[in-house]
Amino acid sequence: MKSLDTKITAITGSGVSQSSGIxxxxxxxxxxxxxxxxxxxxxxxxxxxxxxxxxxxxxxxxxxxxAKPNEAHLALENLESSGYNIVVLTQNVDNLHERAGSSKVIHLHxxxxxxxxxxxxxxxxxxxxxxxxxxxxxxxxxxxxxxxxxxVWFNETLNSEIIQFSYNRLKETDVLLIIGTSGIVYPVNNFPFIAKEGNMNLETYEFNLELTPLSSETNKTILGPVEKTLPEFISKSFKITKK
Ligand SMILES: [Zn+2]
Incomplete structure (x- = not known):
């Protein structure tokens, strides 16, 4: 079980919102x-x-x-409401993390x-x-x-302040969760490397239906629908206060 001072950063992609019908x-x-x-x-x-x-x-x-937030969105919110320091860096433009109750959500796109x-x-x-x-x-x-x-559309640049904030956060991260993203799009393709640069003891876990180019950079890749695998992993690995 990870202590409450563990800094957690979650990177989320379209796979997180898919079972919500997006x-x-x-x-x-x-x-x-x-x-x-x-x-x-x-x-x-x-x-x-x-x-x-x-x-x-x-x-x-x-x-x-x-659409409604699914169990994956809710599992990340559970970390926050249980007292963990968690920031969500999402590639998604929807507001399902916020509607699940997460308060620190950065929308990269x-x-x-x-x-x-x-x-x-x-x-x-x-x-x-x-x-x-x-x-x-x-x-x-x-x-x-x-x-x-x-x-942010194709052929457009991302907001540089958002990128800088994300890099700073990644460098001080203890546990990195990569969820439902193919990991091939900039800047997310760099994120595990930035995080590892900042913390040699970083632990990285990936949740996806299939292996991705980032899988070789993780401690473990957990294959399956993220709305099942993520809540299971979180309740096993963190001290979750059930509401
Ligand atoms: Zn105007």
Whole structure:
């Protein structure tokens, strides 16, 4: 059992939200209607056809608002409510970690419920009452320009402050949990190496349906659906106060 002063960092990817009904858009699921998501999630696609891109986001916003956190999200929240120092670094743009109750969540690729004005960069959020049933291009209340989803698209750079914060956190981490991510996308592909650089005694555990390029960097890879394997591992390895 790990003591309560153990610093835990969880890296989460689309595999965590999959069983909540959020599509991963990988392989054969990489299509929405007849469009490849690579042709929707780019600044070029938005410049070409903002209405189409927003239509896709309305569909996804609807899915996320209907979705519920699953046992994997809840297991990470259990660590926090049991008194552990845990930070979640997520590649996911949904808010299921927050809705599970986690308070320290860093969104590496932005947040789907936030919007940014393409002209004055004002940031707003969708009203909780919004139903996403009438796909119109939302407009900025300050300058009337188009709003875009505040997410990181293909061909866009990540927020450097977020990267720096993540690196600092990784370097002081004692236990690294890599959950439901293929581990091939920057910056997550670097994360285990950064963490190991900061702490020679780092322990790394990976949870995934299959082996990944990061598997050789871990103490152990636990194969299976993460909503089963992660809660089991956490209740065995940490002092969890059941609510
Ligand atoms: Zn504006």
């Amino acid at each position: 599509p991963t858009f990988r392989g054969t699921n990489g299509l929405w209607k007849k469009y490849n998501v690579m042709d929707l999630a780019t600044p070029q696609a938005f410049a070409r056809n903002p209405k189409l891109v927003w239509e896709w986001y309305y569909w996804r916003l609807g899915l996320v608002s209907q 932005g947040e789907i419920f936030q919007r940014r004005c393409i002209q004055c960069h004002d940031i707003t959020i969708w009203e909780p009452t919004e139903t996403f049933s009438n796909p119109e291009i939302p407009k900025c209340i300050k300058c009337n320009s188009m709003l875009r989803p505040k997410v």
